[in-house]
Structures are given as structure tokens and as C-alpha cells.
Amino acid sequence: MERAWRGFAIIYASKKEIAERLCEEIKKRETPCSLFSYKEANFKNIWKCYDGIIFAMALSGAVRTICKYAQSKDKDPPVLAIDDEGKFVIPILGAHWGANEYAEEIAKLLGSIPVITTASELSNVTSVEEFARLVNCKILNVENVVKVTSALLRGEEVCVKGLKKLPNVKGKYKIGDNCKYFIVVGEEDREEADNVVYLKPLKLSIGVGSKIEADEKTIEEAILFALNKINADISQVEVISSVREKVGKVAERLGVKFRLISLEEVNSFNDECLSPQSQKLKELGIKNVAEACALISAGKNAKLILRKIPYKGEVTVSIASIGE
Amino acid sequence: MERAWRGFAIIYASKKEIAERLCEEIKKRETPCSLFSYKEANFKNIWKCYDGIIFAMALSGAVRTICKYAQSKDKDPPVLAIDDEGKFVIPILGAHWGANEYAEEIAKLLGSIPVITTASELSNVTSVEEFARLVNCKILNVENVVKVTSALLRGEEVCVKGLKKLPNVKGKYKIGDNCKYFIVVGEEDREEADNVVYLKPLKLSIGVGSKIEADEKTIEEAILFALNKINADISQVEVISSVREKVGKVAERLGVKFRLISLEEVNSFNDECLSPQSQKLKELGIKNVAEACALISAGKNAKLILRKIPYKGEVTVSIASIGE
Known part of the structure; x- marks a missing residue:
């Protein structure tokens, strides 16, 4: 959960105990956490502003709420549920975008069972969007993102230029220039190539x-x-x-x-x-x-x-x- | 699952094995079961025509599909998910309307973990709609249904008139006439009382x-x-x-x-x-x-x-x- 820089939003319904306990544990790991009661939560903002959403309530209530706010795989943050007794931690959305990892970590913190339902053999790579976020960059040519992420999913190498070291990522990212696909950081001149994603460091x-x-x-x-x-x-x-x-x-x-x-x-x-x-x-x-x-x-x-x-x-x- | 007279629809995505196995097990218990591939499934019809829906796939895929078809607590059938390896059986919608019970039964059949996330102390009664279904009746005055179901939820007795024996139900239903709330089956003359639900046997x-x-x-x-x-x-x-x-x-x-x-x-x-x-x-x-x-x-x-x-x-x- 170290990547959840914008933190977790934990929403509790009838019982607050497990939500409070989990929020404290998350904060101890230097990751931000905000607690919301279901009735007072502004889900539209929570969806937009947090890197992980945890519903501390019955799954059905969580799912009916998710249905109101979920948009698509590439837009929704990882969403999880945890029951009032802390017995199960369930990744609901974004399994391969962090939710499974969060579930494993939270399960360890609380002594719960992580309910992982995705096939383990499925390739799990850091998407180019997530890579850009991890190096605090803006993507200049979003139209090439799918192509480069697909290459990673196929197991191909993607060379990163303009960075001294890589952040902690999954997939065949490497510093270098002997690849078919590239991520180029901080370069002014852009070529018209569809195998390159250009990133610009944010101020x-x-x-x-x-x-x-x-x-x-x-x-x-x-x-x-x-x-x-x-x-x-x-x-x-x-x-x-x-x-x-x-x-x-x-x-x-x-x-x-x-x-x-x-x-x-x-x-x-x-x-x-x-x-x-x-x-x-x-x-x-x-x-x-x-x-x-x-x-x-x-x-x-x-x-x-x-x-x-x-x-x-x-x-x-x-x-x-x-x-x- | 003996009450699922219209049977279960099991929808599989990438792997068919666990779905097939479960469908066979359900049929052995004299409960109907139909198998659908995700791509060929007509979810609108499935939602309307089955007493239980089981997604044999990752939870996120199940939830995104549910979001397209779910209507409300009182309209949706119990919906569950089971992962490709059959490790978890997860009630998603309708926990107290059958999904938890189904999950427990399926978990026993497959040796899975039932992921029950609702508070166990929550009162669990057979709603008046479900009662009517179980005795093959039509509800004549739907406007009183909520009142009588609420009485059951509060733990009050509801007297049933016009039946010789009760079906297998939860909640304080009883044959008799010393109650504040009533379900009356097959009576022609109806009183204008808001504590009575009238049922008419279906042909x-x-x-x-x-x-x-x-x-x-x-x-x-x-x-x-x-x-x-x-x-x-x-x-x-x-x-x-x-x-x-x-x-x-x-x-x-x-x-x-x-x-x-x-x-x-x-x-x-x-x-x-x-x-x-x-x-x-x-x-x-x-x-x-x-x-x-x-x-x-x-x-x-x-x-x-x-x-x-x-x-x-x-x-x-x-x-x-x-x-x-």
C-alpha cells in the first residue's frame, strides 16, 4: 500500500470498530487514511480523490454503492470490502491494479482471509499510466499508452529513457535503449512514432x-x-x-x-x-x-x-x- | 437450494470446469441448473427467470456485470460468485434473501470457503413475497406487504389462515388467528384492514x-x-x-x-x-x-x-x- 499516496478512504456502515482499527494500522505504515461514515460520505469525491476505497460493511451494500459510482476498469480506483468482523478482505474492483495486493497486506494486518478470485497466472504488470504516476509525470501522447501497455502484457521489454532509476514496478521495464517500445521522460523533441510514450515531469x-x-x-x-x-x-x-x-x-x-x-x-x-x-x-x-x-x-x-x-x-x- | 424452483443460472467466463461441476451437483439435488457462457448469456432474461445466479469468474467481472442489471433489493435474485478454482463462494446480492444459504450449501458441495459478510445476528425472516411464492399464491393487496414483513422483522407473530400447514419458513409465521397481523389465503371477502395480506392460490x-x-x-x-x-x-x-x-x-x-x-x-x-x-x-x-x-x-x-x-x-x- 506504499504507493497509495493519496491514501485510503474507509467507509463504515453500522459498525466503526474494524474500520478504525484498519485506518490506524494503515497510518502506522505511513500511508494516509480517512474514515467516513456511510451516510456522510461523498462518494463522488472519494472515487476521484483516493488511491484505494475500502467498504467496511456487508458486500451487498458495498456492491450496490459501487454500481452507482463505478465507471470503467481504467478509471476506478481499487475497491475492497471488509466485513464487520474483519474475517474477510475482498478485492472487488481493480484486482490487478492494486486491490489484490492491498487485500493481501490488509489481511496480514488484521488476521483476515484475503478473498482473491482472479487467476494467479494472469500476467500482472504496472500499466503505463501507473508508471507515469509513480514517476510524477504527465503523459504527453495518451494515444500510444495502450500499445505500450499491451507490449508489457505480452511480456515484451519497454525501455525507459531519461530516468536514472526505475520505481518499483512489475513488467519488463528497463533503463536502456535496445527495445521495440519506449517510455521517454523529459525530452523536448518528440518523434511521430507509435511505439513511444512521452512523459513530462510534473512541477x-x-x-x-x-x-x-x-x-x-x-x-x-x-x-x-x-x-x-x-x-x-x-x-x-x-x-x-x-x-x-x-x-x-x-x-x-x-x-x-x-x-x-x-x-x-x-x-x-x-x-x-x-x-x-x-x-x-x-x-x-x-x-x-x-x-x-x-x-x-x-x-x-x-x-x-x-x-x-x-x-x-x-x-x-x-x-x-x-x-x- | 431446494426452494430455487426456477433453478440456478451459472455463468462461466474463461474456465468451464468449476461451473460444470457445480451445475451437476445442483442437479443431483433435484434443483434445476442451466449453464451459460458469459459471451452467450442473455443477462436480462437470466435476471428475470432464475432463482439464483452464480458467476463462475473473478469477482470484479461479476460485479461489473451485476451493475448493469441489478435493480433493487426486492427485485434482484440472489447473486453469487465463485472463483475459477472453487476456493471461495461469495454471496454478492440478496445475502438475507437466500444468497448466504446458497453459499453455505455450495461451499459444502465443492469444499470451498463461504464468504459470508453480513452480520449473523441480523434477523433473517421469510418475506411475505417469498411466503406467497412458497405457497404458490398471488398477493392481492401488495400495499400491506411491507407492514406485515416489518412485523416479522420486529419479531411479531403473523397468523396464517386458509392453509393446513406452513411451508418451511423463517420468522414467526403460525397457523391460527390470535395475532395482530395476518396472511389470509383463498378468501373471497376481503376486509379493508392494513394488517392483513390476502393471497389467492395460483392455478x-x-x-x-x-x-x-x-x-x-x-x-x-x-x-x-x-x-x-x-x-x-x-x-x-x-x-x-x-x-x-x-x-x-x-x-x-x-x-x-x-x-x-x-x-x-x-x-x-x-x-x-x-x-x-x-x-x-x-x-x-x-x-x-x-x-x-x-x-x-x-x-x-x-x-x-x-x-x-x-x-x-x-x-x-x-x-x-x-x-x-
Whole structure:
């Protein structure tokens, strides 16, 4: 579940216990998790904003809800169900797109049975879309994606150019240039070839929330920790934002532009992908600073890449891509 | 699964083995079963014509198909999935309307794990609609059904009048008249009370297919076996039909009108609920005699009640209700 940068949404119906327990376990593994009661959940947003959806309820209820929001294999996030007693973890949609792996991991966390129903011999490769996401890139010529993913499914090699190392992927991706199919990252000149997918690195906006007592060293560590989590480095970051001036000093040291954002701006900001406020933040009357800052500075067409993750209990960091 | 008089439809995708094995096991238990390949299945008809649907394939494929055809809790038949290896049997829709029970039974047949995800403490009662079906009756005042089913769900008693014995049901149904809620069978005069559901016994049409060598005794046994299966007796039967004149003699002995139907009539007859032809029947160029005969004589608005069941390998019997 380490790839679920935008985290898991767990929706519970009648019983909250297993959902809460699972959400805590997921967070312990430095993966974001939000808990929703079925009645209050905005499924349209959840579908769009999370990398995994887990229904903690009877399968039939989960399926009837899925039927209202599911679109297609290539658009839906992995969706799973877990019963109230935590006996079964069931991948429902996206078995080969993460749901089976999530089910195996969750089953280990809770001591459940993973209900894997897909044939194990089926080839399981990282799609080109997922590859692009894992290296924080935009696909420039989507029309070639199916062709290259199909090559991977057939077991053919795909050469990656413009990256020093590969992210953790499945399928015959390799760094090199003796292949029939290619993924080319960050090249300005594009050839008119249908065996090449061109990727353009996204520019990133980092939002930081921190307690007053957090020192600069911890803040810097938190930023680098977050970047490392999404396989990116500081050179891709265009702006770091926060409501704390102290973060500005860290940004300066990292050689990145800083933007100070007011609490009022944070509190009046709205985005469909913002994490629900924790009870504590609700009581304090403040929204999620990290996500709001990342998204505000990323401007129009910003997209959440990393839902806020905590660092040492003092800092939270979120990352968004800058819209074009 | 003894109540699935209209049988199970098993739909297989890539692998046929487990579907075939399960269908054979179901038939051994005198419950009808039809096998469909995913590509050839007419899901609209299957949804309408079978008492249980089993997808023998990965859950995600089953769910995406379900999403296209599912309507609502009270309209959909129980739907289950079983993986290609027969490891899991998963009730998807209608958990409390038969799917959980079916899953437990199928799991025993195949040595699978039944993936029950509903809370076991949830009250599980036979709905008034299902009660009406089990006693082969039509509901005359549907507007009171919810009220009486709700009473059962609350654990209240419902008195049944006009039946000598109850079918196998769950919930506090009883023969008697000291209740707050009632189900009244076969009474002409109806009171304007909202605590009573009135049922009218359906008139039945029996269709018989038989090998030439089947004797009258076997044919009679087969007819009584079929009636017993659906908790009905011969007094409800208005007509018995067949392409064999010998069946007419049995009908006469049973005191029921007989209708001789020609093979041409059978072969030119069409109904969305007819079982798919077996390979053998296809080769012989004849349709399912029993179902066709039952439905032809039941006239317009006929409804299949009992999908054809074989008796001693020589006779098949099907029962339809006569339209009004």
C-alpha cells in the first residue's frame, strides 16, 4: 500500500470498530487514511480523490454503492470490502491494479482471509499510466499508452529513457535503449512514432503544516521524507508553502521559492480532495494546513499527489502537482 | 437450494470446469441448473427467470456485470460468485434473501470457503413475497406487504389462515388467528384492514416430457413429485399437457384436463424463461417439451414456477402459473 499516496478512504456502515482499527494500522505504515461514515460520505469525491476505497460493511451494500459510482476498469480506483468482523478482505474492483495486493497486506494486518478470485497466472504488470504516476509525470501522447501497455502484457521489454532509476514496478521495464517500445521522460523533441510514450515531469507544490515547536531540521527532514515517498527530488519542486514563517527558512536552504499563506486563506479554501478534518482540527476551527497550502500554491488545475502525512508528530506535509 | 424452483443460472467466463461441476451437483439435488457462457448469456432474461445466479469468474467481472442489471433489493435474485478454482463462494446480492444459504450449501458441495459478510445476528425472516411464492399464491393487496414483513422483522407473530400447514419458513409465521397481523389465503371477502395480506392460490399448468418407454405409473409419480416439490397439490392444477398421448391417461386418472400439444407447436414456441437446449436436444432439433407445454397451456401472462426437473431419467416435469 506504499504507493497509495493519496491514501485510503474507509467507509463504515453500522459498525466503526474494524474500520478504525484498519485506518490506524494503515497510518502506522505511513500511508494516509480517512474514515467516513456511510451516510456522510461523498462518494463522488472519494472515487476521484483516493488511491484505494475500502467498504467496511456487508458486500451487498458495498456492491450496490459501487454500481452507482463505478465507471470503467481504467478509471476506478481499487475497491475492497471488509466485513464487520474483519474475517474477510475482498478485492472487488481493480484486482490487478492494486486491490489484490492491498487485500493481501490488509489481511496480514488484521488476521483476515484475503478473498482473491482472479487467476494467479494472469500476467500482472504496472500499466503505463501507473508508471507515469509513480514517476510524477504527465503523459504527453495518451494515444500510444495502450500499445505500450499491451507490449508489457505480452511480456515484451519497454525501455525507459531519461530516468536514472526505475520505481518499483512489475513488467519488463528497463533503463536502456535496445527495445521495440519506449517510455521517454523529459525530452523536448518528440518523434511521430507509435511505439513511444512521452512523459513530462510534473512541477510540484509542497504544503507544510507544523506545530510551533517544530524546528527547522525536523521540517526539512519532513519535506525530504515526503519527496522520497513519491520518488521525487527537490529539483521538481517549484514552491513550498505554509502558514509558518519558519518553513520559509527551510525553503530558502533548499533553494525553493516560499509562499506564506494566511490561516484565513487556508480556512476559506475548498477542494473536493481535501481530507476530512480531524475532530481536533474541527475543534480548533482550522482546516488541513498542509493540503490546503499545497493546493493553493499549485493554482488552477492543481491535483493532490500526496495526501498529508505526519512526520515525528510535529510536521505534516502534502504535495500537489501544479496545473498547466 | 431446494426452494430455487426456477433453478440456478451459472455463468462461466474463461474456465468451464468449476461451473460444470457445480451445475451437476445442483442437479443431483433435484434443483434445476442451466449453464451459460458469459459471451452467450442473455443477462436480462437470466435476471428475470432464475432463482439464483452464480458467476463462475473473478469477482470484479461479476460485479461489473451485476451493475448493469441489478435493480433493487426486492427485485434482484440472489447473486453469487465463485472463483475459477472453487476456493471461495461469495454471496454478492440478496445475502438475507437466500444468497448466504446458497453459499453455505455450495461451499459444502465443492469444499470451498463461504464468504459470508453480513452480520449473523441480523434477523433473517421469510418475506411475505417469498411466503406467497412458497405457497404458490398471488398477493392481492401488495400495499400491506411491507407492514406485515416489518412485523416479522420486529419479531411479531403473523397468523396464517386458509392453509393446513406452513411451508418451511423463517420468522414467526403460525397457523391460527390470535395475532395482530395476518396472511389470509383463498378468501373471497376481503376486509379493508392494513394488517392483513390476502393471497389467492395460483392455478397451475403442468407440462410433461417423457421418453416413449416411460410407463403411466412413472409419469404419475413424476407429476406428484413435482407438485410436492413446490408445496402444491393436484387440486390447484388446471391442465396437464404433453406431446405424448400416454400422459393424457394419467391426467384422466388424476381428474385433470389434458391437452395434447404437437411437437411443431413446441418447437415454434418461444419464451424468455425457457431453459437453454441441451446439446442432445439441439441435435434432435427439439426444444424443452416440459417447459414449453406448461407455458403454452398456461396462456398469456404465464409464469414459469418450476423449471423442468427430471424423474428417473425418463420423465421431465415443469410447472407454470396460469395468467389472468
